[in-house]
Amino acid sequence: MADGVRRKFRREGEAQRQGDLIAAALELIAEGGPQAATVRAIAARAGVTPGLIRHYFHTKEDLLCAAYASFMQRMTDDHRATVADGVADPVARLARFVVASLTPPMVDARAVGLWAGFIHLVQHDPVMRAVHHKTYHAFRFELDVLIAEALASVGRGDSPEELRRHAISCNALIDGLWMEGSSLPDAFSDGELPRLGVANIGLLLGLDLAAALED
Amino acid sequence: MADGVRRKFRREGEAQRQGDLIAAALELIAEGGPQAATVRAIAARAGVTPGLIRHYFHTKEDLLCAAYASFMQRMTDDHRATVADGVADPVARLARFVVASLTPPMVDARAVGLWAGFIHLVQHDPVMRAVHHKTYHAFRFELDVLIAEALASVGRGDSPEELRRHAISCNALIDGLWMEGSSLPDAFSDGELPRLGVANIGLLLGLDLAAALED
DNA sequence: CCTCAAATTATACGCTTGCAGAATTACCGC
DNA sequence: GCGGTAATTCTGCAAGCGTATAATTTGAGG
Known part of the structure; x- marks a missing residue:
């Protein structure tokens, strides 16, 4: 220079x-x-x-807070964009939600690294905690509602405890597949991850999600 | 002073x-x-x-490598200790494996923090990568074998592709439940997590794991 | 009780970090 | 073109980092 x-x-x-x-x-x-x-x-x-x-x-931590908020916002925005609202059949809506959760850009090699990198910052900073709770529970709640509506639409009135268990398990399966797919991108062929998710969440709930997708 | x-x-x-x-x-x-x-x-x-x-x-990184190896070793040791080898029925063995994966000390608030904290170190250090691959694939392979044996024991000869999909999905469900349980320990009542795991992996595979546990 | 290797502490160095404030430069309105 | 504002760079600082090495203390063996 x-x-x-x-x-x-x-x-x-x-x-x-x-x-x-x-x-x-x-x-x-x-x-x-x-x-x-x-x-x-x-x-x-x-x-x-x-x-x-x-x-x-004002400080570096402020920047990181803003970065985390931006990250979470982009994730939920991307997710919503892929879900394609306006589908009438509740079962199909749930299926699309699952597919969206397991398709790029949600499944991304950098996403899991970011998620891991922020964990400790989130646990110590109250502002980040707030951002986390807001977006995380929004996702979980959305899944809860979709499951309840899908089950109701086929005439099943599962008890609240059963609904809670269903939501926990489906959420876990999505999270686990998301992690596997994001951290080992080459381990899965094209479209395999969402197919697995749809098929297996269908098994967990006793619904044929795959069939509902073909509309 | x-x-x-x-x-x-x-x-x-x-x-x-x-x-x-x-x-x-x-x-x-x-x-x-x-x-x-x-x-x-x-x-x-x-x-x-x-x-x-x-x-x-010799260096701080050496200490962290040793720490990661120790962490992974303790995890697998804890896991094996809970599995209780020597069970004849393959289905029961699989069920015990699932329970062990979702019971303390495997499910621990600090475990997921450690896991997240090491991710980036593991991705950059070849020695850590080696440790990671060894222990991670050992877990996954063990699950693969257990699933294959359990299915075979009830006379089901699922194709290799089906076996692979089963292993991926079961692994994802375990991972997801492990993460939920570890990061939100108060969200689950006593024994709920392993019960969910056993029940839902049973659903995924079409096996009654819960019944096999009662021996 | 003394000796001596090794375990442990203490000190120091060079580098990086986050942060602060002064100095400069680019661009908008006149 | 020509200020004036504020966006941007520059310089510096105190603290903390990992590492190196010298100085001490410990406890076991003779």
């Missing part, structure tokens, strides 16, 4: 720069965990100098 | 001190992730001074 030469730069809007910094932080955490997301590394990846971070975020 | 007074200490055997240091490192990672496991923090928790770490481990 030439000495005494100040680096050229372009001015950007607040949203743009914040977005770049958040994206950079997420990339770094996904690749190397929280320890890789140093202020200097984030700035370098975002194409700016470290000082700029403190111009847009 | 009095000035110029050197700290008193007791000599311990190599195994004892290494064990203390490893235990301290695991505690810290479980609580606060890899970033919390600094050399100084580990030493303090183990009741020694930082320099001692380098007397027993």
Whole structure:
């Protein structure tokens, strides 16, 4: 580098720069965990100098909070986008929900790394905990409702305890397949993961989800 | 602290001190992730001074490798201890395997924190990768065999592709329940988790695992 | 009781980290 | 074109990091 030469730069809007910094932080955490997301590394990846971070975020932890919120928001947005609302049959809605949970971009090599990297930050920061609870329980609640509606639509009136058990098990199966698929992407052929999910959640609930998908 | 007074200490055997240091490192990672496991923090928790770490481990990464190996070894040991070998009926063996996977000490609040904390270290360090592959695939392979034997024992000759799908799904269900139970310990009543696992894996495979347990 | 190897502590070094504030530069409105 | 504002960079700092090595203390054996 030439000495005494100040680096050229372009001015950007607040949203743009914040977005770049958040994206950079997420990339770094996904690749190397929280320890890789140093202020200097984030700035370098975002194409700016470290000082700029403190111009847009009061502290590094603030940036990480925003990054986590952005991550969770993108996950739920992606999920909703794939679910394709407006399906009349409750069983088909549940099936689509499962497929969406086990299809890219939900299943992604970096997603599980991000999820793991944030766990400890989430457990210690109250703000992150709030974000976590909101989005996590939203997912779980949505699944609860879908299962209840799907069972009701075929005339089954499972007790609340049975519904709770169904929701826990289906959620576990989705989570487990999501983890396997995300961390071992090459272990599954195209479309195998959602097919497994639909078939097996059908088994758990006693519903033919696969058939309901063909509409 | 009095000035110029050197700290008193007791000599311990190599195994004892290494064990203390490893235990301290695991505690810290479980609580606060890899970033919390600094050399100084580990030493303090183990009741020694930082320099001692380098007397027993060539580098900090060596200590973390040993800690990960110890963690995985303890998990598989605990698992095997609960499985209670020597059961004749293959279906009962599978059921016991599932129960063991979803019972303390396998299900533990700190276990999932540790697992998450090590993920990125494992992905970057070849030695850790080796440890991971060895123990992880041992678990998965054991499950594969148990499922095949259980199905064969009731006269079902599922094709290799079906067996593979069964193993993936059962593994996913166990993993998911393990994660839910470990990260939300208060969300489940006593014995509920293994009961859910046994019942639902029975559904996935078309076997009555619960009945096989009562022997 | 003294000796001596080894276990342990203490100190120090170079590097990185997050953070703060001053200095500079780009761009918008006139 | 020409300020003026604020976006951006630059420099510096104190604390913490992992590591290296020298200085001590311990406990066992003679």
